[in-house]
Amino acid sequence: MVGWRRAKWSNWQRRSTQDQVETSTRWVLFSTPWIFYFSGSPQIVPNVDDAPLPMGLVGLIYLLGLVQCLLSMRGLRKGMDFYLGTGPVPVRWLVAMVVVQAPIVALLLTLVAADWVKPGPAVALALFGSLPGPLGVYGLCVTPRRALKLVAALTTALTGAFAVAGMGWASLVVLVIFVAVTGCIGVFAPRSSTWYLSVMRELDQARTVQPRLAVAEERLRFSRDLHDVMGRNLSVIALKSELATQLARRGAESAVEQMEEVQRLARESQTEVRAVVRGYREVGLQTELAGARGVLRAAGVDCRVEGGTLEMPPEAQSALGWVVREGATNVLRHAEASWCAVHVSAVDLAGGGPAAVLVMENDGVSARPTKGGSGLVGLRERLAALGGTLTAERTTDPDGAALFRLRAEVPVGAEFPGGADVPVGEDAGVPPVEGGAVEAGAVERDGGAGLGYERPSGDGVGGSTATG
Template sequence: MIRWGRQKRRNWQRRSQLEQVEVSTHWMLLLTPWIYFTSGMPQFLVQVTPQRLPLTLAGIVVALGFVQCVTAVRGLRQGVGHYLGTGEAPRRPLAAGLVAFALSTALVTVLVARGWVGDTVGPAMALFAGVPGLAGLYGLTVPPRRSAAVAAGGCALVTGAFAVAGMAWPTLLGTLIVLALGGLVGIFTPRCSAWYIAVMRELDGAKEAQSRLAVAEERLRFSRDLHDVMGRNLSVIALKSELATQLARRGAESVVEQLEEVQQLARQSQTEVRALVRGYREAGLETELAGARSVLRAAGVDCRIESAELGMAREVQSALGWVVREGATNVLRHAEASHCAIRLTTGAAGTAVLVMENDGLRPRPQRGGSGLTGLSERLAALDGTLTGERDETAQVYRLRAEVPLAAVGEAAAVGEVAGQVGGEGCE
């Protein structure tokens, strides 16, 4: 039993926030008819004359109330779907509930006319057990004003039937009030719950749209950087190529010089594009941290950064900057996080440790993409490591990168050469 409860708790925690809201709201709606049933029927039964025929009729009323609860439970989910525009109206449950309510009203009227039920609110409580469920089904399928008008008319008809049966006017007034309250509560409670679900879905869609816009903004930033790198060089290459063409047609000797400049510019552009793609032209780790915080906060994620002052090589900053960028992108696209913490500290043996932690743990692990694989390869070239950990207990996902503070081996040499080539091209 304990294991079953723990499994249910884990399954609940693995649901998204929207799924938790919808499930809890549906369960509250499904329990509401039974709450009215258990609160109304006992007060009715204790006032029935303890004879065979009255008790039989009262038992039938109880059975009809039970039927109304069952039909209400079966129809409420369908009614909410109809309100949200994802399903059809619950016509059959509504019809069955209406028939059961009409029969209950007729039997209670007979009990009132024969004096087999006390001259109190007992008859009203018998009908109160089924009114909210029926009113809720009807309220989800028609506009609220229409449903309120129909409920008011139904209350007036029931009160009129009890008056004809001989019920005293103080009891009639109490019956009218009880039935009116039950009808109004039954109409507006499911509608408010369905409206709440609709608002939550819209907010979830807006959050997803914000995430997509944040990713698109990051892509635009990269495209602007690429344009800044390539725009001027391509324009110069086009002009010098055109000039070389004109000089070649005239047989001028300077055409060779112009073509050599075109060749130099082309190689420079190639080097700069490679540097941009590989991260060698990035502004630095601090810029990436600031950009990640800005993008995440724009998407509604509370991002907090704890960054220590570390003396890192340029290649290490570049690699960790890529980790921050990829981690922020994954939070936006693959998680439903509300908080994200980024910590940059010093590890053992002179290493820089970057930890990104968010509370958007999905129910099931997503299929691995190429982003983290590429990061692992980039860090491996610097003798670094990249790990991703799912903490089921704390319901967080933790991305951890550890790189030596100084670039080593072949990666340092490659970075040095790339920096020299890029520097020469900018002069």
């Protein structure tokens, strides 16, 4: 039994946050018919005569209420699928629930007409235990206005029917209140929960579309740059080639000069294309920091960046830029993070040379370590070629929460100002985010032993986000 519980809990932890929220919301919604049933239906027993026939009718009401709860669970599932656009209208389930509800109302009318039930809220509570299920399924399939019209019509019809059966005016007032409130709860509780799930699905789809849009934009940029470089040169090459052909047919010596010009343009074009491709492949640290911050914020992760404009060779900038890109990708793919902190600093190595250190830290680490991929291996090889190192470790914060820390260290040569303080915010070359500058906390300058991240006080997206 213990092993089974552990397996279920482990499977639950491996699910994504969206899957966990959707599953828990569905089961809470499926349990509401039972909550209404067990809180309302038993109240009729002490208010009914002890004779065998009235008690038999009450027992039949209980039995039909149980059937209604079972039908409501399945009907709500089908209604939610229809609302979310993944299933048809659950007409058969609505008809089945109406068929079950009608005898419940008829039996209650019989008890009232025969004067076998005492005045009070007993009848209203019995309806409270059986009406929310079918009303909830109906509310998921129609507009709110139409559902409210049904609640109003149902309240009027039930009030009239029980008044004809002989129910007193005080009990009728209680009946009207209970049916109206029950109808509104039954209609809007499932609808609001399902609307919440639909919004979450749309956000998840937006998160999957955003990387594809980024790739498409980068392809457009590259094609535009390539067109700007090659368009004019290819046009000039075509014209000069045609001119050289005409001159050669006439035997003019200037044809050779034109072909030499074509050769020069071709070589220049080749050089320019290589420069474009080289710029496309190279990664800038400041660009990657700004891009990672924007992508993580769009994904709901509060990202703080400090020290993005240290002076260092282009090779070190590119290597650390690849680290930021891989780290941000891992946060999005392998963590359910609420915050991420990036710090770039200057340190003096033990051997006496200056180095640039980048530390990237985030929460939301899965309980189970993921399988190692090729991304970090490639980064280690890239940094090793420059004499640098890369470490990745799981750790915990003072509160015991799991953290993941990625630390990259690259020697930068004697011209690097080791240990110098770093400008942050507007002076760092990246425009500040709304909300102003951020106090980064006690950030250690000895190589990133701990970022001292101060969790945001807001919702983590539009609140205090650091500039970099």
